[in-house]
Amino acid sequence: MTCTVLLAGDSTVASCPASEAPMSGWGAQLGGHVGGPVRNFAKGGATTAGHRAEGLWAALLLEAAPGDLVVIQFGHNDQKEPELPYRDNLRAFVEEARGAGALPVLCTPVQRRRFVGDRLAPTHGDYPDRVRALAAERGVPLIDLTAATTELYERLGPEGSKALFTHFPPGRHPLHPDGVADDTHFCFRGADEVAAIVAERLKEIA
Numbered sequence: 001m002t003c004t005v006l007l008a009g010d011s012t013v014a015s016c017p018a019s020e021a022p023m024s025g026w027g028a029q030l031g032g033h034v035g036g037p038v039r040n041f042a043k044g045g046a047t048t049a050g051h052r053a054e055g056l057w058a059a060l061l062l063e064a065a066p067g068d069l070v071v072i073q074f075g076h077n078d079q080k081e082p083e084l085p086y087r088d089n090l091r092a093f094v095e096e097a098r099g100a101g102a103l104p105v106l107c108t109p110v111q112r113r114r115f116v117g118d119r120l121a122p123t124h125g126d127y128p129d130r131v132r133a134l135a136a137e138r139g140v141p142l143i144d145l146t147a148a149t150t151e152l153y154e155r156l157g158p159e160g161s162k163a164l165f166t167h168f169p170p171g172r173h174p175l176h177p178d179g180v181a182d183d184t185h186f187c188f189r190g191a192d193e194v195a196a197i198v199a200e201r202l203k204e205i206a
Contacts, residue, residue, distance in 0.1 A: 001036040001206055006060050006102070008051055008093065009073040011044035011185060012110050021175060023166045023182070024191035026110070026198060033199030039063050047077045048089030057093065066101030069206060071198070073145065075109030075127040076184070087130045094138055105205060106135045108146040110194060113165055113183035115158040120150050141205045148197050164190030 007013055007027040015028040031038040041060040043051070051057050051074070064070060072093050078086045090106065097104040108128040114121045128146040135142035153161040166187050170179035186194065 001034045001203065003206060004037045004039060004063070004065065004068045005030065005034055005202065006039045006064055006068060006070045007042050007073075008057060008060055008070065009042035009107075010046045010076050011042070012076060013040070013042035013073050014044050014046075015040050015042075016044070016185075019175065022173075022187040022189075023185045024188050026186065026191045026194035029188070029192040029195035030198060032192075033195050034202060042073075045077055046074070047081060047084055048074045048086055048093070049081075049084050050077070052089070057096075061096060061100050064097065064100040064102040068102040069105055069202060070097040070100075070102045071105045071107060071143075071202070072097075073107035073109060075124055075131070079124060079127055086127065087134055090131065090134055091138065094134070094140055103141070103205070105141045105143060105202070106131050107143045107198070108132065110145045111149040111153060113153055113161055115153075115161075118154070118157060120153050122146075122150075141201075143198055143201045145194065145197070149194060152193065152197075163187075164193060 012025050013027040014025040016023045025042060027040045027042050041056045078084050094104045108131045109124050112123045114123055164186055166180055166182040166185050168176050168179050
């Protein structure tokens, strides 16, 4: 892939501080799969409104050149603030990326690891459907990560899927001496597997 990929999103996309290793967003692992430059403007805790307010979106647009891909994935934190105009904010991102000559790509949010028996329990409400509807309305390429990660976690099962996330018992990891059981944030392996899914779809789009 010869174009640059620019990423806007939350912690499930972002590069994490070394002190949080092996926690990683999928965007941090994407470069090895697309074989081209990746500029990651995702940030932990970001909403569609906060990404703009902090200047991250403006910084992304400064780097965007005609023909680049702008990949956008939000939802985890917007869901916590339902008063935010989520779909309107995404629509503005789409139009502004197009205004910069770049190709926007919308992603539905990656799933959290919440099992009921052997099946994953949806945790994002109608937010994935809002993204799907906007992609259809505006003719934007869509990467349905909600569906793809649901399939991935269920294929591995309740126990096997733990290996994709930041899960350690006490005393196992030097950076997490008290242990950690995080069902939202990937470890390096999980981030790499999701990045491979994204990269495969981007190669079809670019």
